[in-house]
Amino acid sequence: MGRGYATVMPRTDRIAEPWGTRTPYGPGGTWPTRVDQYLADGLTEDDVDRWVQSATILHSNGDGLDIAVKDDRIVGVRGRAVDRVNHGRLGPKDLFGWQANNSPDRLTRPLIRRRGKLVETDWDTAMDAVAGRCRQLLDERGPSAISFYTSGQLFLEEYYTLGLIAHGGIGTNHVDGNTRLCTATAAAALKETFACDGQPGSYTDVDHADVIALYGHNMAETQTVLWTRVLDRLAGPNPPKIICVDPRETPVARAATVHLAPRPGTNVMLVNALLHEIIGNGWIDREYVAAHTVGFAELEEQVAAYPPEVAAEVCDVPAEQIREAARILGHAERLLSTVLQGFYQSHQASAAAVSVNNVNVVRGMLGKPGCGILQMNGQPTAQNTREAGADGDLPAFRNWSNDAHVQDLARIWNVDPMQIPHHSPPTHVMQQLRYMEEGSIRFLYVTATNPAVSLPELRRIRSILAQERLFLVVQDIFLSETAQLADVVLPAATWGEKTGTFTNVDRTVHLSEKAVEPPGEARADLDILIDFAHRLGLRDEDGAPLVKWSDAEGAFEGWKECSRGRPCDYSGMTYDKLRGGSGIQWPCTDEHPEGTERIYVDGQFWAQPEYCESYGRDMVTGAPVEETEYKALNPTGKAVLKAAEYLPPHELPSREYPFQLITGRTLYHFHTRTKTGRAPQLQAAAPDVWVEMSAGDAADRGLAEGDLLEVSTPRGRVRARLRVSGIRPGVLFLPFHYGYWDTEGSRPRRKGGGRAANELTLTDWDPVSKQPIFKTAAARVERVARGRGAPAPAPTTTGSAPVAGSVPPTTGGDDARAEERVGGRS
Amino acid sequence: MKLHLAIEELHRSEDHLVTVLRSMSDRHEADHEVFHVCRDMAGWSRQHVAELARIGRDFGLDLDPHASGDPGLLASIRQRTSDLLGRRSTPGLLLLADLRHLYREAAGTSLDWEILAQSAQGAREQELLDLAERCHPQSLRQARWANAHLKVASPQVIAS
Known part of the structure; x- marks a missing residue:
């Protein structure tokens, strides 16, 4: 059709050309719009009955799209031109991945294990079995026998409800998401440097940056549309310089001005050497450091011990390359740094990611166009897992070791503060598995994730999940490897079949609306969780049902109140406001009704001891910093420059395993x-x-x-x-x-x-x-x-x-x- | 001047701490964080032993720069046992006892560093004071980890 479009492009093979056609632009310019569309079976726009607003779900970029529906089936997708994130573009996974919704393999009825085999059953039988076993264990062994392992792919409303059920209702500390495998280090690194999660970057920083440094981040493959934005800058006038740290020759490495390919496990050594050069040569913003940071002296002393020659030996990267990279970083006027799994899933993950923060902080490159840090997410809704507390943290970046925060949360939930477990940090999934192995956790409720393939050392994982004494519930859309080990399998609806919101790494919130009915008897995750809470009989202090909403919008309204006044403030948003236009960046309040593009402007952080989410941890041992220590270190809430020493990886090559x-x-x-x-x-x-x-x-x-x-x-x-x-x-x-x-x-x-x-x-x-x-x-x-x-x-x-x-x-x-x-x- | 006595005592406690951390690590191989963090922290103490031996020479001491803490054959037996007991709940209690023990050892060592730092200051021994200022924070971190991990581990062991 092409009504109102300047040019109609021929169709492009988006498998062969994953990033599509170039639309070059220069620094400070507006990224041109390019609307990508794929409709199945030779359909055209004229054949589509309706378009339903949503965003992308098979990566973390958060691109706005519309779902095409014909005869109550999804038949394609189209990028949203008005969306600030993608300006109409979509990646290959978005263009083609939706077809899985229509797969004949979808789970359509609940399954229950009878005589060792999973057989079909009805919802009442399945849910009574789940709630019944949970209640029995609560009575016999208490909340420490119950655990939850969720995802980075549900919606905000579902995470918030899950956190409420687990923390406020059941009272267990054993709550985590598979975000532990993808973005736990992003959150941890931000908590170390800024004492709070929340990303100090915006995707528009790509439009302004003169240097973009990607640390262990193969953006070309993980966030194809964001990389398309970078490619368009590279194809335009005055392109940015690219620094790439990656042991593989990725598309990012091939586009890089300097490509550093360190030995795996040596990231801290490498970034310390970069800092050694940057600080040693005085390429730092002394005024910014003095006014807005603590810990500089210790950092300076620490990195003095990491000259490029030492790093060259350990990392097996030429010293001159390290110097060249440091020179580029040190002379950048607008530096955007991004980090992903090459750092997060490697040895000394947090220490390495924190060191990247240090580069931007000592250079005063925060809170201005082109100056940002994106501690990237790996999954579409990982940010919400963290915000809403489904990774075990308390919701809205509340600090579990601050009693006032716990009391405030108890007020919102109308429960006794003692009910909310806050005696120690939440139990992450690897520790949960250990408790299952020992036998103290007897009930595991898995939503929308597949630990039997995604966790390390699978033989061990399978042996733990298959234990007779463990009651395993799996809520999913397919019979995954994990579901095959379950006692009860609950068939869920997925993206396009239910409504909810989710948030990407630059804090942009999108509404994803229900386009079609789920197959068979599959139900929205939110509905299943609420049913679970009611069957368990979870109540607030006044005897009313603990979960007070019955649909997604109600849950969103509940979340808005929970987030009010906290860094991730959604109180100025509504579903209506999210409809029709672009996604909106939090914080979004009555004062800033259109959202906030840049945080940490002029060195204003959320790090005050009374307000911050975390007091931080020891960079080697992981021991939490105590409140009194943090107050002494950072009484007025500045950014914290944390020094990190390099430790050799725990498993090194040998003659047998070279x-x-x-x-x-x-x-x-x-x-x-x-x-x-x-x-x-x-x-x-x-x-x-x-x-x-x-x-x-x-x-x-x-x-x-x-x-x-x-x-x-x-x-x-x-x-x-x-x-x-x-x-x-x-x-x-x-x-x-x-x-x-x-x-x-x-x-x-x-x-x-x-x-x-x-x-x-x-x-x-x-x-x-x-x-x-x-x-x-x-x-x-x-x-x-x-x-x-x-x-x-x-x-x-x-x-x-x-x-x-x-x-x-x-x-x-x-x-x-x-x-x-x-x-x-x- | 009894500075040499303080150095000797500290060398002994750091050497002992290497043994404590290594054997604790071996006993809890199935508790992966304990296993690895104890080994990483033993690296600090091993470094302290070497540095104390080096500076000890200036005070007429002949101390072994190598920690005696590598338990060899015993280690693999402990690791194997730990693996085999991994499915039982009693190792939890053993872990609490070990953490308590480590806390006391590390706190004691930290006090020894306090004594050494104060004495070095009194005797105006700058190099010795520098050493104490470098190493003391690490023994405090060892004690803090033991304390923090005890907090994490005890509810699940005791209240379940």
């Missing part, structure tokens, strides 16, 4: 592929697991592209075809997406090893953020069979691009052609 194994993701898949593996274009682009090795390592061992290798660590074995890629020598890479749901069974076959990268990873976590470490395991490889010319099933468009052999390029063909309308109206 490689370092890192796991990661690919552009075309999300998590354990439960959705993306059921979208034909995405599945075809990356159909099976592969392993990456450098050309030198492959040549030394006589290995070639496509050879079938067995990768092993002391914990397990995985078989994968070899992709000879631009990864640094001595390192192996395995994508973590591939599990067993589309093979036979839910675990590796007895012979031949497994497919899930987490068969190999070790059980170890960052003591500060409690995020498991997926990127420093010692491993070895053996060839099982030669490739005979067939390449590895790895994409060529991404970090897994081949450097040897003749590998045909990854394309999607006619089925992957999507419309792009450049210059569409906004």
Whole structure:
């Protein structure tokens, strides 16, 4: 159709060109609009019955989109031109991933285990079994026997309700989300530096920055639309310089001015060396540091011990490259820093991420256009897991070790403050598993996540989840590997089938409306949770039902009151206000009804002892800082410069296991592929697991592209075809997406090893953020069979691009052609 | 002047702390955070032992720069036992006892550093004072971790 659009572009194969067509722009300019659209089955806009407003759900960028509905089925998507996040663009996972909603594999009825087998049942039977077992355990063993493990993919309203049920109703401290695997370190790093979660950046910083530094952040694959914004700056006048820290030759590395490829596990050493240069050369804003920070003297002293020559040895990166990167960072006028899993899932995760904060803070690069930090999220609604308290923290960034905060929360919930567990930090999932292993946790309620594939050391995880004495409830949309181990499986509705809000890493809140009915008897997660609370008979102090709402908008109104006056203040938003236009950035209050783009302007933080979310932790041991210590350190609430010493990784290569194994993701898949593996274009682009090795390592061992290798660590074995890629020598890479749901069974076959990268990873976590470490395991490889010319099933468009052999390029063909309308109206 | 006595005593307590941390780590291999953090913290004490031995020479002492704390064969037996007992609930009580013990040892060592720092100041021994100022915070952090972890672990062990 193209009514009102300046240009109509031909259809683009968005598998072959994941970032689509360039729309260049210069510093301070407005990012041009490009509306991306994909409709299935050759349908046109004229065929669509209605468009329903939502945002993207298969990554963390938070791009506004509309869902196309025809005959009460989802038939496609279109980017929202008016949205501040994407200006109309969508990534490949958004264009094609929605098809999983219509998959015939969807769970449509509750399942219950009878004589060892999962059989279909009705909702009453299933929910009575869940609530009944929970009540029985509460009576027999108390709340410490009950635990919850949720997601980064539900909606804000569901997290808030879950937190209320667990903390305010049941009174258990054992609450966490799979955000522990993706963004726990983002939150922890912000809590260390600014004493509070909440991102000090805005996506428009890309429009203004003259230097963009990406630390362990393969933005090109994890947030394709944000990377498209960067690519458009790079294609325009006066492009920014890019610093990339990554052991792989990712698309970001290929676009970088300086690419540092450190040995896995040495990030703290590397960033300390950068700080050594920046501080040593005086490239710092002394006035800002004096006025708005504490801890500079200690930081200066600490990093003095990390000259580039020392880091060059430890990280195996040339000292001159470190100096060059430091010079660029040190001379940046508008510095945007972003961080992701290369730091968060590696050794000393929080210390490394905090050191990145330190770079921006000592340079005074905060709260101004182009000057920001994005401690990225990995999942679409991870920010809400943290805000609403479904990661175990108290909601709205309340401080569990501040009694006044707990009392305030108890007032809002109308419960006794003693009911809300705050005697110690919340129990993170890895510790929950330990309690299940010991037998003190007997009930685990999993919502929208798949720990039987995503947690480290899977043999151990399976043995814990399969225990007879553990009652496992799994609420999901497919029969995942985890659901196959459950006692009760509850079929849930997903995105497009229920209403709610979610928030991205630059604090933009989107409303996602229900477009179609869920399949069969599947129900919205919120409805299931409220049903659970009522069946348990959870009450407030006056005997009224604890959960006082019955729909998403009611939950949102409840959340608004809970967030009022706190940093993540939603009190000025309504569902109506979120309809029709762009997403809105919190804080959004009566005073700032249109939201707030920049926080931490002029060095104003949320770090005052009475107000802050966290007093911080010891960077090595993880021990929480006591209130009195924090008050002495930071009485007026400045930014905290925390120094971090480097410690060697806990598992180092040996003669037996000479490689370092890192796991990661690919552009075309999300998590354990439960959705993306059921979208034909995405599945075809990356159909099976592969392993990456450098050309030198492959040549030394006589290995070639496509050879079938067995990768092993002391914990397990995985078989994968070899992709000879631009990864640094001595390192192996395995994508973590591939599990067993589309093979036979839910675990590796007895012979031949497994497919899930987490068969190999070790059980170890960052003591500060409690995020498991997926990127420093010692491993070895053996060839099982030669490739005979067939390449590895790895994409060529991404970090897994081949450097040897003749590998045909990854394309999607006619089925992957999507419309792009450049210059569409906004 | 009894500075050499203070150094010798501290060398002994830091050396002992390495043993305490290493064996505690081995006993709780199935408690992964305890296992790793204790090893990391033992690294501090090992460093302190080396530095005390070095500075001890200026005070006529001949102290071993290597901590005696690597328990070798015993360690692997402890780790194996810990793994085998991983499914039982009694290790929780053992962990509390170990944390309590570690807290007392680390607090004692911290007091020894206090004594050394004060004495070095009194005797105007700048280098010794610098050493104490570098190392003392780390023994405090060891004690704080033991205290903090006790807080986390005790409710689940005792009240469940």
